[in-house]
Amino acid sequence: MDTITIIGEKCIIFIILQSRYLVITEKPSSARKIAHALDDSSSPRKGKYGKVSFYVAEHKGDELVIVSAVGHLYTIEQKKGGWSYPVYDIEWVPTYESNKKLSYTKQYLDAIIGLANKIDGYVSACDYDQEGSLIAYNIIKHGIGDQALTKARRMLYSTLTSKELVSAWEHITPSLDYSVVSAGKTRHETDWLFGINLSRALTLAARRFLDFKKVLSIGRVQGPALKFVYDLEQSIQSFIPTPYWKVYAETEIEGETYSLDYEKQTLKREIHARDVARECRGKKGKVNDIDEQSKNIAPPSPFNLGDLQNDAYKHFKMSPSDTLKAAEKLYLGAYISYPRTESNKIPKEINVKEILEELSKNRKYEEESKLLLGRKRFIPKQGKGEDPAHPAIHPTGQRPRQLKKEEKNIYDLIVKRFMASLGEDLIQVDTTISIEVKGHTFYLRGILTQKTGWTQFYGEYHKLKDQRIPKIEIGQIVPITSLSTRRRYTRPSSRFNPSSLVRKMEQEDIGTKATRSNIIDTLYQRGYVKSNKIKITELGEVTIETLQTFCPDIIKVEFTRILEKELKKIEENQKDPDKVFSEAMEELKSILEDFKKNEEQIGRSISNTILGKRSLDGGESCKVCNRDKLEDSVFCQKHTDVYNRVEDEFQQWRYALGYQWVEYLEKLNKLSGTGGYVKEVIKFILR
């Protein structure tokens, strides 16, 4: 609101000018909250533009028209040409034009453009992150026009509480955050150009020798995600088990049997195991120490999306993308807060007490929420995860209606986790009783819960595992009533499942909370991986191996790290976005030239893998697979490496069991933990 003062000769006239602002949010729920927070009477007028809701709020004499986007309303497309590569000429176009499945976005864009009428200023009120800055910029620039950009400002907030929103409005920036916008644009364009060009290059190479209907794809996030699966599969296929021995012992005290742990969890030689058995079996031991340690286990923090996806897989075997879908439904029904969050924190502005009061009206949660309400303070445990725009996932208190089974499960998990995060520490006492038998030590361990703390709110999602212990004193003599030793073999790492692969992507910091599970779905759709215990397919394998030669960067996590560093420089005005972009394009250009030059060879190796054919280019292949044989070996690189390790590991087996070479190979061949490549090599040696 501007006050213009005109001082005439004899009088002073104040003219108060009301300004009209168009406020653009990222999603409908933020528009509603901002409108209610900023309207002086907390009751903004609600209007409809076609089917799209918008709000008109009066704020300190100004009029705010608040309308929302639905995420990105603009996307990248190639300007001209067909399905070929290289392609460098791109432009930003409305999303609904480029993707029919997203045609619903048209009504939102139409609404924003239609409402951009007699507006004094534009306000970008999208989420407080790079994508948010770009979403509003694209709409204003391409939808409303360049002249609107000069009147555009940015409103920044991290929680959608009235207090923060009012303050955000007061601290609105004088112009858009152009450096953040540039970083966002560069990210989109680099990803598009690398992703689309390399995907087409792979697909077209595969089609050279195959009637191949499918498309192949690769990208900055897909690449490393597939590489994780590939690497794990290599280690499983190359795994050679090692024998070890384990001691199982029991004692009996006052008629009750207790199992004992031997001092060493594993023994490396059979004779060591025999020694323990001979010296301790049937003997008596003396209690020489009783150690009691009380431990406090803090409550879990409320969920971020990754945690929720992980727990939903654990408890309901739901895939991460199904969990996201269910959580989205709950969010759109206003039963839970925004689910696409990386945060494990609930800021103090959120009224936890009020949420508990609402939850207590639901009989299912009445008892627990009333217990929590009996307290003086309502501070959820704060976790590590941070998010610039959204708090941790929590119930709103609003009672859900007509949920599907999966949504019901997810809702219950979220509510109980939220309540658990408000609980007190779980207190347990760990007891370790040391029993000495002829110089060998055995441990009798017990766990006793003293205070259930937060676990009483987490219900079936956390089971207490108490282990009782006998009444016993130092110096007491106890019998070893049973003792056996068993030979075991080490096992390879287990494969990823959709949830642990999301976790891995989180740990490696690739993709975002909203995209990780979808990208894993893409790997399945492409035929790169299969089954719930994720196994790479031959197609996935040949894709990784091709890229390892021709574009190793796209399957490396470091590619993302480098890009992030460059984007940060753009954000901080330390580097010209054009320079970052042209450097990336220089790299891409040389990769694509190289790819094109070798397209025939690449196509042949893809088709050979798929058809299970040996290579036809004259070179000899490995005795047990299609790959090229090394000069000084009968195997390819992979099988040669495996052969060398089979030789190395033999020493360990001879030491542990006194096995001879052939005996060793035959045993390995029978064990389930032995990797496929290992068995291929062994079968060849034993042929």
Place this chain on the structure above:
DNA sequence: GCAAGGTC
């Protein structure tokens, strides 16, 4: 038809 990122 191909990316990764938003969100319905």
